[in-house]
Amino acid sequence: MDYFDSVTNIAFEGAQSTNPFAFKQYNPNEVILGKTMEEHLRFAMAYWHTLTYGGNDPFGDAVMERSFQRFDGMDLAKARVEAAFEFMAKMQLPYFCFHDRDIAPEGATLRETNQNIDVIVGMMKEYMTSTGRKLLWNTQNMFSHPRYVHGAATTCNADVFAYAAAQVKKGLEVGKELGAENYVFWGGREGYETLLNTDMELELDNMARLFHMAVDYAKEIGFNAQFLIEPKPKEPMKHQYDFDAASTLAFLQKYDLKEHFKLNLEANHATLAQHTFEHELHYARINGVLGSLDANQGDLLLGWDTDEFPTDLYSTTLTMLEVLKNDGLHKGGINFDAKVRRASFEAEDLFLAHIAGMDAYAKGLKVAAKLLEDRVFEQAIEDRYASFNEGIGKDIVTGKATLQSLEAYALDHETRRNVSGRQEHLRSILNQYIWQA
């Protein structure tokens, strides 16, 4: 059955193409720095934004025109699987990602819910085998249901903690069954509103306890996916515990979890934390925890998580520069955690939006590869810190210097003249590479 019959397979036509349903930059077989674009980018479709999002907002009901919406219950869940694989095939998307509750409706009991999941997982497995499409990651939705009003791993209600643990256990089993390459934890409601009613220490300890249980169980069942935590600073909670890369890393270190987890970093979450996306990637990379990406972008004028499709070439270029310097994403990938605007309600908009995002990342990859080949910023940075390569600078970085030796040096030497940081010039070189690559 075709759910997107007005759109045929999207192919690469090149930068001059005026066909809206064609890639202008993303050419999966083009080799960049020894790997194909497909191998570098490892694009994934987000099940929730593509198959289940209705376009609801606080002021209005669902508006999205989706032909599978004529079904309901488990029939709808099955139709979405068919639609998902049709969409991925037409878009040349090799991977997908989902939350447990995206793929199957909750039943009257946890047992019934798990049975619903099993039916859909069995169907997905058949499609995956016959099409070769793969699961980049799965995760659990422990934030939508009213039971999670006080959080999941950080709830004040031990029964809810137990329910959350059961959901994680099932999620790990599903991940193993479908060969997921990663397993994600986004702490939807793991945070708090006021310290007047919150035992933060217990909540953080409990969150770490759930993570350790997950690590142990994955090992027990032989599920060797890479575990990922996805930081986000706010929304829905005022204070989210996994605020950004730095605070999440501190948590992982405190609770002896760093060897088991990397980070799934999202562009819009970075900007909500008042960082650039490349800042978050860079911080994760130098600390050895850059895992996977949720590709999207926010809006400079809006203070919430708008999850727009990424089209900003500066951001995709600097993002891909970090990815290349990380020697790639390894088990991770680039998941389009992005949704079409409410007013872009036609099914065709799903294709146009993914084309925009995939082209923006493909262009970013090409520009970043050229920048790296020419060592543009690497050379500028090397020159800028050259004073640490010899003399007193070398003594500092090799640990030879002491306060006494540095005082002696400062008393006897005139301070070297500072040199311009040349930021405007470097930005204009970046522009030059974007328009030439």
Ligand SMILES: [Mn+2]
């Ligand atoms: Mn988001």
